[in-house]
Structure formats: structure tokens, C-alpha cells
Amino acid sequence: MFAQRVQRRRLRDRVLGWGLWVLAWLPLRVNHALGGTLGWVAWQLHTRAARVALSNLEICFPEQTVDWRKRVARRSLMEMGKSLTEAPWLWRAGPERLRSLAAREIPCELDVPRPAGQALFLIAPHLGSWEFAGLHAASFGPLTSLYSPLREPEIDRWIQEARASTGARLAPARREGLRQLQAARDRGEMIGLLPDQSPRRATGTFAPFFGRPALTMTLLPRMLRGRQDRVWFAFAERLPRGRGYRYHQILAGPEVGNADPETAVAAINDLVEQLVRRCPEQYNWVYKRFQPSPEGWPDPYRG
Secondary structure, X not given: OHHHHHHHHHHHHHHHHHHHHHHHHOOHXXXXXXXXXXXXXXXXXXXXXXXXXXXXXXXXXXXXXXXHHHHHHHHHHHHHHHHHHHHHHHHHHXXXXXXXXXXXXXXXXXXXOOOOOOOXXXXXXXXXXXXXXXXXXXXXOOEEEEXXXXXXXXXXXXXXXXXXXXXXXEEEOOHHHHHHHHHHHHOOOEEEEOOOXXXXXXXXXXXXXOOEEEEEEOHHHHHHOOOOOEEEEEXXXXXXXXXXEEEEEEEOOHHHHOOOHHHHHHHHHHHHHHHHHHOHHHEOOOOOOOOOOOOOOOOOOOO
16 A cells, blocks of 8 residues: 555656646746636636635725626636746746846846845745746845745755756745744845745734735844845736736835834735735735634635
């Protein structure tokens, strides 16, 4: 029985590896068309992802019509499909090709020298192509980001090697990884963080996000405390027909490093919300951002 499970797992890994290889070699326009089709099918089948997206949009955009929310939810699922299929393509692209896909000037002061010891924090929500943003930024210098290892060793190894090809350093999402982030900060390097994942209650606090409390990580303000680092909130908008990516960015003020955690995470959520409003159809609405709910608030995803 054990030998059969091992054999099935190896076969699954080979199939996954073959699929990733195919996606890596498709032209980006075809790759995105395939990903968009997968998302469209998920919408047509009224999947759980589609229902969660609609619930989130109803919470965040109550002033919009039902038709508007359905249109944005459908587009969001299609964009999430593209984010899945484009990842292997981006891992294979290499630094020069990645730079050629950025459809504007160099973002977030990536090419601007900083004072010795001053780190540059790149805060990228699940909006647009966060995979492109991370790989592209790493082509300008060492970038350390938290990373949750995959269960499939072969696929995980390929992903780590591909991301490292542009200078990215992956820190495991545990205590060891936090030490790596702190070391990179102390060296004055770049650090990449995703601000809109629900952390464990012990490492987060509730703050408004589109008017509703959302558990938000306090890692950024803790790392900024007592320092004068630069902090950019940014995302890479995915352009139609595989034409590339356009950056949107906001330079954060000192409030994101406030000693009061609630003040800091409220500022973080406000900046994320500003970016999402620029391109709501490319946000990951299928993520249960408002779970867990604070005491006294109902679970918006129940039923």
C-alpha cells in the first residue's frame, strides 16, 4: 500500500512537472488566454471561489450594482487563472525579458541608491501579477521574501531555483525565515511582503479594510520600528493580450511603522484599499479575507 502511494505521488509530480513545462513555453498571450479560460469556467460552474468572490465584493462595494459585482467577480476569476498559468512562464523568463515587460519607468526607486543600511520594503498585495512584481524587483538587487514551501519536493525545488535566478531569496514562513528577513533589513536590502493574508491571531490585529474589520499582520510595523526605511506599496497590472505589466505604486508614510499596532495596520489596509480601487477586477477576491471575524461579527462566508 505504501509503495503504491509513493508511485502515485511520483506520477502526479511528473504530470505536474510536464504541465508546468508546457505553460513555461507557451507564448505569454496564449498562456494568458488559457488561464483566463480556466477562470471563466470556474465562474460558469458557480464554484465556491465564485461565491466567495461575490461575497467579498458585496462587503467591499455595497454601493455598486449587482451586475457590476458579477462582472468584476468573473473578471477576477479569469485574472486569477492567468496568475496560475503565467507563473511557470515568468520563472523561465529571466531578468532581461522581465524588464522588457514592464510598461513604464522603473518603479519604486529600485534603481536609486539608498543610504547605507536603509532597507527598501516592497509591499505587494494579491493584486495584478505579484509573481511578476517579485521576480522583476529581484533583478535590481537581492530581494528576500517569505515563502511557504510546497508539499511536492520536485515542484518546490523548481520554483525556488527559478525565483532565485533573478536574485530572489526565499525565507520560509517560520521563525527561521523571520530571522532571514531581519538580516536582510539590517544589510539595507530589499524585502518583499504580502500585506493581505490573514495571520495567526497572535501575530495580527483587526483593522478596517473596506469598512469591515480584517485580521491584519503586524510584521511590517514591527520590522520598521525605530528605523528610517523606504516603504512602497505597489502592484503590477496585467495588460491585455500578453503585452506586459504596468506598475501602480504609493510611497508609504511613517504611519505604517507606528508603535501602536492598530494605527499601523489601519494605515496598511488603507494603502492596500487605494491600490485595489484602481484595478478591482485584478484583485484576489476568492481569498476569505474577512475570516476569522472579530467577536460579535458574523462569518460572511457561511451558507
